[in-house]
Amino acid sequence: MDDKELILGQYQAYSAAKEKYIDRNFQTNRFYMIVTFVLLFVCYLFMSLTPAYEPILLTSAFGVVVSVLWWLNIDSYQFWIKIKYAKVLEYLETKLPERPYNKEFEEFKEAKKRKKATVFADFQKGLTVLLLLSFLLTFAYNLIQYLNQPKGL
Numbered sequence: 307m308d309d310k311e312l313i314l315g316q317y318q319a320y321s322a323a324k325e326k327y328i329d330r331n332f333q334t335n336r337f338y339m340i341v342t343f344v345l346l347f348v349c350y351l352f353m354s355l356t357p358a359y360e361p362i363l364l365t366s367a368f369g370v371v372v373s374v375l376w377w378l379n380i381d382s383y384q385f386w387i388k389i390k391y392a393k394v395l396e397y398l399e400t401k402l403p404e405r406p407y408n409k410e411f412e413e414f415k416e417a418k419k420r421k422k423a424t425v426f427a428d429f430q431k432g433l434t435v436l437l438l439l440s441f442l443l444t445f446a447y448n449l450i451q452y453l454n455q456p457k458g459l
Contacts (some may be wrong), residue, residue: 369441
């Protein structure tokens with residue numbers, strides 16, 4: 307087996323591993339999205355069905371934590387995908403006659419520059435911030451209500 311075949315084999319294996327990593331990223335984001343929407347719905351149910359503030363405060367605080375964890379997860383995946391792409395696959399492509407990932411990335415950067423492409427991670431982060439703010443506002447509003455309620459004898 308010559309060097310080109312060996313590099314091509316490494317490139318194919320690493321490329322497949324990168325794709326699996328990206329798929330796992332989508333599955334993780336789907337999990338966080340479902341959990342945050344369920345928590346938001348539960349907050350709404352508590353606000354609609356019970357006069358107690360404690361369940362709403364607890365659920366919204368948990369929602370804040372989940373939203374922050376989701377944000378950190380998105381950031382972490384973006385960081386590792388950039389390393390896997392820019393550092394490893396790009397390096398391996400320098401050893402091959404063609405560079406498909408590099409070409410794809412260049413085309414995507416051009417489309418993004420011309421505002422013809424939206425980065426899904428940017429959308430995810432925006433949604434995460436929106437949900438975080440929703441949970442924070444719910445928590446703050448209900449905490450104020452809880453602290454201002456008349457005290458018992």
